[in-house]
Amino acid sequence: MSQTVRIPDGFVEELKARIRPSDVIGRKVKLVKKGKEWVGLSPFTNEKSPSFYVNDQKRIFKCFSSGMGGDVISFVMETERLSFMEAVEKLAEEAGMSLPKASPEAAEEYDHRKRLQAVCEAAASYFEDRLQSTKGAAARAYLEGRGLLPAAWRRHRLGYSPDDWRKTIEHLKSEGFTMPEILEAGLAKESDKGGEPYDAFRGRLMFPIPDSRGGIIAFGGRGLTPDAKPKYLNSGDTPLFHKSRVLYRYKAAREALGSGEGGGLIVCEGYMDAIALAEAGFGHAVAPLGTALTEDQIALLWRAGPEPVLCFDGDKAGVGAAFRALDRALPHVEPGRSLYFVLLPDGMDPDDLIRERGPAAMTEALDNRLALSELLWRRERDAEPLDTPERQAGLEARLAAASALIQHPGVRAAYERDLKARMRDHFWQVRQASRSSNNRGNSAGNNSYNNRKRPGTGQNPASGESGQAALKSGAPAKLRGLGAVVRAIDSPFLLALGAETLAASIFPDPDVSQIRDCVLDFVNAGKAIDRSVMSAHLLETGNMRASRLLKDYPDTPQIAADGPEAREWLIALEQYMAVRGSDGQDPGSGTEAASGESTASPSAWRRRHQLVAERRALKARMNEAAGKVGES
Known part of the structure; x- marks a missing residue:
């Protein structure tokens, strides 16, 4: 409808007086009479106890769970995503009221648009009828081949345009429409050779295109022969239709x-x-x-x-x-x-x-959908290799330029922080992968056990990390423990050995803790431990960075279930167990405890203290056994 048409206040008040809110709202909300009001579950939130009220006498609704409220027009606007004018027109049609015309010019324009829409509606009905005819067999066969049955054809008002130059025009003229109206609605085209106008759609499967109120305003047509050009044909722009401003369905x-x-x-x-x-x-x-x-x-x-x-x-x-x-x-x-x-x-x-x-x-x-920020990051990360400082600087420049496009200052700042963090994490992962590759290359051909440092000497291959010195020079301290957690995912049998220790561990980075919690949740639920599945689960639950850390971490080598690496992994994991004695201080274990305040209960601290005592004894036995092996 033209924006020049203004709805008088008196018309709106009369419209609301003619419509009972509970009738309109009751089509979307199951309402139960309670005194003078109707009560139901909120359509705006997921609630279990009703907090949504409709009062027909006051002609209002109120949703206490979401804080929303208003009259029947605002309810239709909110639940059907309509503008004020669209909601008024919809309700007026239900109430049998004709919209007022503010001026002769506006009235003429409004009537003209209604006339063009009527042409499109008549054409849609005609195409639907032709789909059921003998000539529509090819279109029906195509739809059936795509798994669509007649009930679906009717739901979406699918049709067929006859493979003829003037059949549609002749039908619309018989319905009382003029040639100028048929042309303006986009259903016919002028001949560039000076002949009579011809049908715009011929021999095509037809898709009627509704506007935001459901009225047919245009069509799309799919060719049914291999040589049909173009394969899909849309109506051209008309007073009713601009394809860049409309969405199908x-x-x-x-x-x-x-x-x-x-x-x-x-x-x-x-x-x-x-x-x-x-x-x-x-x-x-x-x-x-x-x-x-x-x-x-x-x-x-x-x-x-x-x-x-x-x-x-x-x-x-x-x-x-x-x-x-x-x-x-x-x-x-x-x-x-x-x-x-x-x-x-x-x-x-x-x-x-x-x-x-x-x-x-x-x-x-x-x-498993990707957030806009994730897709942006992947596009710029994968635009070129990042094997030189210059190319890495290029990535940083592209990310900064993308963030700068965002108009909202708060969101722009959030993107800058997020993308910088992704970049730092990615470069660290690249360095770690490179170091791991170099370390494996240096140890090729040597005895894997004799060339591995004994527990406590600063290198813990089974933990999935490179020891204290490598951590201080390479990986950010906040990501300490990530390798140990990933190793448990890649070698799930380790969880039978150290699930309690893993549960009692405290990691400096909250996303490492999120990955650990996901592992334990999967174990408790009896789910298979699979890195890709767990990464997708973290992404689904909103832990985007944790998902990315898990997905991008280099694959860890498989280790034997009864070998020394499994025991070394458990010993390495102990350094993340933060326990307190009766004085509230960490009793110490010779390794660096996780920093930060903990909210664990006293019983949890006692259990953790017991676990550390047990693991200390195990560690002593392992060191003793390792020494004997070395001597022999």
């Missing part, structure tokens, strides 16, 4: 999102992908119309939900599309408004993945 998707399907829409690359997702249970799926995602479309996504997920094919073109979307969104991110990305495996699109592996595979892909 936007109204249906935001309604699904408003009913509790998640915090953001799923964006895929095409009509069939969006339909496949919707039919598989992902009703909040949309698609752009054959172009790269635009800033206007990103703004539409954020209107529907704060964190949409952009789902692209995992091939080169899909990655490129993801990068372009990242660049467009980056300047506009702010607290509570960002993007996530999914790059599907094996070059698949969502339709392929769902048909070959089922909806569960799609759920898994969405669960």
